[in-house]
Amino acid sequence: MPNPTRAKDWVSHKLFWMRTGFKDPYSQEDQNTFAQCDAMCSGPEHVPAPTTQAQPSFCSLPVFHNPQPPDSAPGGGYVSHDGHVFLCKNPITLQQAFHVLFVVDISSSMSNRDRLPLPNTPGSELISRRHFNNRLGSVFSSLYRFWIARQAAYGAGNPLARRDAYSVIMFDRAPITCTENDFTSSPEQLLESVLQFRTGRGTNFGAAIDYARHCMERNWSSERSPVMIFLSDGECRIEEAAMQDLCRRAVVLG
Ligand SMILES: [Zn+2]
Ligand SMILES: [Zn+2]
Structure with missing residues (x-):
């Protein structure tokens, strides 16, 4: 990476390919995934157990969204302290x-x-x-x-x-x-x-x-x-x- 100490702009997957002028080579499913915020719920139910695979729960908003207010939680879900919105149960209520x-x-x-x-x-x-x-x-x-x-x-x-x-x-x-x-x-x-x-x-x-x-x-x-x-x-x-x-x-x- 050139100038490793210089701060970089973050760009979304979609914008990156739009700027190159080439067609996005990724599948539609991958493109949808890349358009989503990558914050993950830290709840214990998402951690892989010896017999089950990891079931990560990602933030439900688009990538680079603004932090959401605490009272904007969807039904059954929650807003994390840093403003991401999850559709699963708030881990704090399981404690x-x-x-x-x-x-x-x-x-x-x-x-x-x-x-x-x-x-x-x-x-x-x-x-x-x-x-x-x-x-x-x-x-x-x-x-x-x-x-x-x-x-x-x-x-x-x-x-x-x-x-x-x-x-x-x-x-x-x-x-x-x-x-x-x-x-x-x-x-x-x-x-x-x-x-x-x-x-x-x-x-x-x-x-x-x-x-x-x-x-x-x-x-x-x-x-x-x-x-x-x-x-x-x-x-x-x-x-x-x-x-x-x-x-x-x-x-x-x-
Ligand atoms: Zn969760
Ligand atoms: Zn998020």
């Missing part, structure tokens, strides 16, 4: 979904300023402005980044696509619900809801775990495995029985 329970320690020690939200990360400016320049602020900052990362995985601008449920429980000497079994809030709305809280007195891990277990049981769904994320600076102890109880209930419920 495991979770009920993620965040259990956040807001005891007075969380107002220590030895740990701060990382500067120049999403939300850190807002979190600091709202007087969370402390351990709790760094927890909120990591929660926010977790929510953003999950949203990006589902495709931005498509909040209805979130299949994971979120619950946020705050606790000091007693636990309280911030958000329960939520499917629709954006990362910004979730961050705003946690910023309403202030650090309080006392720490009771046992009560918090018990409370979180009830939240898990109330919202149990066979479609979503529970995941509990416990965020604390660790200045308390927990009875082993409370943890065993939690795990046993999860096993009983399936």
Whole structure:
């Protein structure tokens, strides 16, 4: 190829042969294939298995099409995060979904300023402005980044696509619900809801775990495995029985 470092124009198969002035030597079937976008669905059902051939699913639009908006999906199909349109099932809906329970320690020690939200990360400016320049602020900052990362995985601008449920429980000497079994809030709305809280007195891990277990049981769904994320600076102890109880209930419920 001449000048390998120089950027090249991409042209379609059809335009290439039109420019040469020769008749396209390829069959009509090949010509049709070459006129289509070559983006492929990454779904696991298209990968060849030991007994079956690969069944690739290509984008249904012409080659070099503009990225399509997320809401233009055809019936039964989907639009990928980079704007290709597929007629097969969105691989993300085939993935495991979770009920993620965040259990956040807001005891007075969380107002220590030895740990701060990382500067120049999403939300850190807002979190600091709202007087969370402390351990709790760094927890909120990591929660926010977790929510953003999950949203990006589902495709931005498509909040209805979130299949994971979120619950946020705050606790000091007693636990309280911030958000329960939520499917629709954006990362910004979730961050705003946690910023309403202030650090309080006392720490009771046992009560918090018990409370979180009830939240898990109330919202149990066979479609979503529970995941509990416990965020604390660790200045308390927990009875082993409370943890065993939690795990046993999860096993009983399936
Ligand atoms: Zn597919
Ligand atoms: Zn495409």
